[in-house]
Amino acid sequence: MKAIVNTEYGSPDVLRLSEVATPAPRAGEGLVKGHATSLNAADRLIRSGKPLIVRLSTGGPRRPKHTILGADVAGIVEAVGPGVTTFRPGDAVFGDLAEAGFGGLAEYACAPEGFWALKPAGVPFEQAAAAPMAAVTALQALRDKGQLRAGQRGLIYGASGGGGTFAVQI
Numbered sequence: 001m002k003a004i005v006n007t008e009y010g011s012p013d014v015l016r017l018s019e020v021a022t023p024a025p026r027a028g029e030g031l032v033k034g035h036a037t038s039l040n041a042a043d044r045l046i047r048s049g050k051p052l053i054v055r056l057s058t059g060g061p062r063r064p065k066h067t068i069l070g071a072d073v074a075g076i077v078e079a080v081g082p083g084v085t086t087f088r089p090g091d092a093v094f095g096d097l098a099e100a101g102f103g104g105l106a107e108y109a110c111a112p113e114g115f116w117a118l119k120p121a122g123v124p125f126e127q128a129a130a131a132p133m134a135a136v137t138a139l140q141a142l143r144d145k146g147q148l149r150a151g152q153r154g155l156i157y158g159a160s161g162g163g164g165t166f167a168v169q170i
Contacts, residue, residue: 001107002017002107003107004018004068004105005068006047007063008064009048009049009050009055023103024079025079027083028081029084029111030110030111031078032076033108034106034108035076036073036074036130037073037105037129046058047064068102068103068106069105070106072131073097073104074119075092075093075094075109076091076092077089077091077116087113091118093119094128095116096132099115134161134163137162142167
């Protein structure tokens with residue numbers, strides 16, 4: 001399969017279109033043929049390796065751990081591993097694969113079942129692929145980290161970015 005590969009830190013010029021092995025789903029995983037993906041600040045930080053703390057938290061000091069970037073993916077399930085019950089081949093899904101090792105800038109992405117969700121029928125693949133990381137970031141910031149509860153007020157500073165846009169909606 002074709003993938004945009006990132007084997008060194010640097011400017012966007014370090015990205016290369018390469019032929020890599022198609023992943024095979026293991027137990028509890030789904031293999032998805034990508035129809036759309038989106039890039040986030042996380043992809044830029046991992047690609048550049050800056051600030052240097054990014055290298056320690058997402059890979060190594062000399063080269064990135066995640067060689068295929070792209071956390072947000074939407075596509076069609078191609079195959080499932082043993083034990084997968086949430087979806088089956090042919091289902092349209094989307095997901096945030098950041099905690100599963102990224103991989104969205106490729107023709108196929110493989111991740112555990114819990115990282116995929118069924119795509120709503122009326123939502124185009126492009127819109128579904130633009131939502132996961134920004135939406136989860138906003139939800140975590142408001143609910144988990146911010147501990148905001150129903151009836152409380154909060155200030156959303158920077159509502160023009162992906163996370164801020166979702167925070168306003170939440």
